[in-house]
Amino acid sequence: MTDKTNITLTINGHDHAIAVEPRRTLVDAIREDCGQTGTHIGCEHGICGACTVIVDGEPVRSCLMFAVQAAHKQIRTVEGLASGDTLHPMQQAFMDHHGLQCGFCTPGFLMLAVGVLERNPDISDDDLLDVLSSNLCRCTGYQGIIKAVRAAAIEMRK
Ligand code: FES
């Protein structure tokens, strides 16, 4: 059996002291060791984007990162987007523009879009489409997602 390493994951500003094997993925640690199940697991090998979280300001696929690599970094997940009862503009836009159906892909799309727009609020429409095409949705046909992210981009620039 592999020895475990003690690490602290800081998720949405809260510290979680956990012990993990070096090979434990960040998404497994977030969900199973820290109890934050809003981040979803789809393909588990970097294709679908369902597991996207923001680490030190950058969207990452948390199935492709080891938990030990995220120690001492600021991790943001979908649970941290809303402020109390007020949804983040991206969450509100997904509701308003039918950006979700089953919702499985939604946390990943939200974190991807928020992360990209925070880093580059004036991203061109072509680049935005390129970014969104990196995550997979089997339900919506993408049009609602694209509309939602465009609407949220306008709100987030205000
Ligand atoms: S579960 Fe990580 S990219 Fe699919």
Ligand code: FES
């Ligand atoms: S809403 Fe079902 S996979 Fe995207």
